[in-house]
Amino acid sequence: MFENLSEKLQRTFKNLRGQGTLSEENMQEALREIRVALLEADVNLNVVKELIEHIRAKALGQEVMTSLSPTEQVIKIIRDELIAILGKDTARFQFASRPPTVILMAGLQGSGKTTTSGKLAAWLQKGGHRPMLVSVDVYRPAAREQLKVVANTVKAKIYEGDTKGEPAGTPLVERLAKEARREAINSGCDTLIVDTAGRLHVDSDLMEEMAKLKALLSPQEILFIADAMTGQDAVRSADEFHKKLALTGTVLTKMDGDARGGAALSIRHVTGQPVKFIGTGEKPDAFEPFHPDRIVGRILGMGDIMTLIEKAEENLDRKKSEEFAKKALSGDGFSLEDFRDQLRQIRKLGSLQSIMKMLPSVGPFSGMQQMAGQVDEKQFVRIEAIINSMTQKERNHHEIISGSRRKRIANGSGTTVQEVNQLLRQYAQMRKMFKGVGKGGMLQRRAMGMLSGMKGMR
16 A cells, blocks of 8 residues: 555655765755655645654754764654654553443445454454444445344354334434343443444434434444545545544555555544554455554555564464474475465465565565565465375375376366476475575584684684
8 A cells, every 4th residue: 555655755765865965955855755755645735744844843953964874864753753643652442341342333335334343343352352243224225234244254243133114214223222232231242343324425414323323322432434545535534523423543444455545644643533453455354453653664665574473473373383494494304295284374374465565675675575566376376286186195205206196186286287397396496495594504513613723724
């Protein structure tokens, strides 16, 4: 999402570094470039003005101008100001002192409220909570059924209720909400997520109904679900909802799309309420708390290693990874079965592009994001199909795979003999490389010994 903004800022920083010394003139030029980059990223005009003024005041100060590394100082100032705009700390989720905690999901039609309700339930379950879902959208026939499907997907409880032929309207909405809260208490659920009706635009009927729901349920959280792809429209809608309902936070959906990212940088400043979560894909686990410092790291090309580590810890089997590392670095190396298991683990982290986006775009990682875009993700599926077509013995003893066996494996996996040969060549190269790394310690000790010996030869 922030690729274009990140590229433009990186170019600005590169130009600054190339100046040798920092002057008021080249700093003004850099600020113009930053302003254009932010506006092109669809950041709110008032936010851009305030951000640029803060950066200007600090960057043109005597302390920065006379420092040993003024460009690094300017980058730090920009980082700090962006974090301040997004909210310095990760926003906390409010829980009721006496369950159930009630969460009201607000937003326009099509913003992703129902899907986000399910993702939020899955996130709460990971934290040991027992959420219940209820849909009070009685206006769209498929809305309540859609939430039921979502709830079943994440294995969360749902209160369906019975409309009893009652006409769609606020009285029915209030009855379903009251019944759902009572059911949550009786079934031991500590959280109730209320998926409300949306409209194609902000209107008085929607706001009146939401206000009545708020008065009835006294929710701990009123979350505005905003489609990040709609840019400044999402910011304006959030502002309208906040004026009427006093939102406690925002959830930005479709953050994995190709939107320019302006909504993420504007919505907190305009509403005064934090972004609490972001949706990064279609799957139930493509949902994460919003960390301002990590998002700024991605924007400035510094990566987001912490989120990558958390994903790895959550999805990868540590024991299997350690066993693979020991095998790979040993003299015997790893089998094709081990290789397949590791591929499966890596795929749990998401697409290769999403993984690469979390790495810094500078230093040893520079260029890796562009390389990731050239990788065919379907190749992983073909590799797994080829290995699955082998017998257990072939997977553990690759050297027995003769020409006739390769032909059988290709037919069984729907690939060609050439693709089977290519996989076996790549596998052999990887085994050799890992063995070399495993012997690295011994080679290093030998090299150190030789250097010590050379010291005495004077």
